[in-house]
Amino acid sequence: MHIKSKLPSVGTTIFTIMSALANECKALNLSQGFPNYPSSQRLNDLVTNAMNNGYNQYAPMAGNLDLRFAISNKYQLLYNSTYHPEKEITVTAGATQGIYTIVSAFIRPKDEVIIFKPAYDCYQPAIELNGGKTIAIQLSAPDYKVDWNEVASHISSKTKMIIINSPHNPSGTIWSKNDMLQLQNLTRGTNIIVLSDEVYEHIIFDNEQHQSVCLFEDLKQRSFITASFGKTFHNTGWKVGYCCAPEHLMVEFRKAHQFNVFSVNHPMQKGIADYMQDSGTYLDLNTFFQQKRDLLLSLISESRFKFKPSKGTYFQVLDYSDITDEHDVDFAKRLTKDYQLASIPLSVFNEKDKDDNVLRFCFAKTDETLIKASEILCRI
Numbered sequence: 001m002h003i004k005s006k007l008p009s010v011g012t013t014i015f016t017i018m019s020a021l022a023n024e025c026k027a028l029n030l031s032q033g034f035p036n037y038p039s040s041q042r043l044n045d046l047v048t049n050a051m052n053n054g055y056n057q058y059a060p061m062a063g064n065l066d067l068r069f070a071i072s073n074k075y076q077l078l079y080n081s082t083y084h085p086e087k088e089i090t091v092t093a094g095a096t097q098g099i100y101t102i103v104s105a106f107i108r109p110k111d112e113v114i115i116f117k118p119a120y121d122c123y124q125p126a127i128e129l130n131g132g133k134t135i136a137i138q139l140s141a142p143d144y145k146v147d148w149n150e151v152a153s154h155i156s157s158k159t160k161m162i163i164i165n166s167p168h169n170p171s172g173t174i175w176s177k178n179d180m181l182q183l184q185n186l187t188r189g190t191n192i193i194v195l196s197d198e199v200y201e202h203i204i205f206d207n208e209q210h211q212s213v214c215l216f217e218d219l220k221q222r223s224f225i226t227a228s229f230g231k232t233f234h235n236t237g238w239k240v241g242y243c244c245a246p247e248h249l250m251v252e253f254r255k256a257h258q259f260n261v262f263s264v265n266h267p268m269q270k271g272i273a274d275y276m277q278d279s280g281t282y283l284d285l286n287t288f289f290q291q292k293r294d295l296l297l298s299l300i301s302e303s304r305f306k307f308k309p310s311k312g313t314y315f316q317v318l319d320y321s322d323i324t325d326e327h328d329v330d331f332a333k334r335l336t337k338d339y340q341l342a343s344i345p346l347s348v349f350n351e352k353d354k355d356d357n358v359l360r361f362c363f364a365k366t367d368e369t370l371i372k373a374s375e376i377l378c379r380i
């Protein structure tokens, strides 16, 4: 049988490779983006209660209504922005499914989708599986600033979507209000849909304000927001997230959603809805992760790694150009094998594997793990 792959260049991801190597070498694993401490006992109890109270059959297609109300209240509270719980919010199986479904609901063969590299790894395959063409704009270390004239030069009648991500995985940078205004100006009067990946919205540091697309009225009208409870509530394995968008976009999203997922794990949704009644469960996240970032950075300040403090997400990138000029994939592997510390080389997120000599470390780890990791980093 001859199979012609729809994704010929996709192989085993670097996350799988680095985690496998970390296990093999018994290394500290700061590569993949997940916590190594438990999700809240109260949240676990609320999910258990939901199971015991009968939330075990299909949830409504768009999601448990209590959860959609809780999400809607959050947007009102944080951004003074209204998303109607019944018409403009849909619960998804993690942000990944939300992203895939948004792309598949709107992208037709040959449509162009602009993404910014380094980019989270699920965007491009989603575009290509749907026949779309990725237009990648490469940003440069260490600031990963967008040149809006360059973006303008890529926009044409073929551009159907722009995917953005702030706070940004992997660089830990954030977009400013000016970036959002530039995007709003560039897309005004077009039919371009914006997919705003805001999974790290609650992990932003130094009193910065997250610039959600919903704060910019014209942008909001053409945008989807995707979000992930896995990131917010320290349980990436639950794979529950959501997306919100104005009704005219959400109607189309749901046409695709109901046939590729239909509905998402019901007791988890109900448990999360109850947990979110206390806004502290998501508002305290900035302080929690800022302490972890500061701990790691203070402990490695004397090391040979150079860095700009992460402004958001639970990732810190470290520049190792004062240590070696090895390719970042080789250096990441060597660190894992020789020093028992696993990270992710940034080139894998870049266009044509551009290598800036930087590695990404996840600091969603216990303080004990971060202390051990910093001791290793100081020895290199």
Ligand SMILES: Cc1ncc(COP(=O)(O)O)c(C=O)c1O
Binding pocket: 033, 093, 094, 095, 096, 097, 120, 165, 169, 197, 199, 227, 228, 229, 230, 231, 236, 239, 240, 241
């Ligand atoms: C930027 C970004 N978007 C989306 C996702 C996927 O989120 P989920 O696990 O909820 O599917 C991740 C997970 O690492 C991410 O970093």
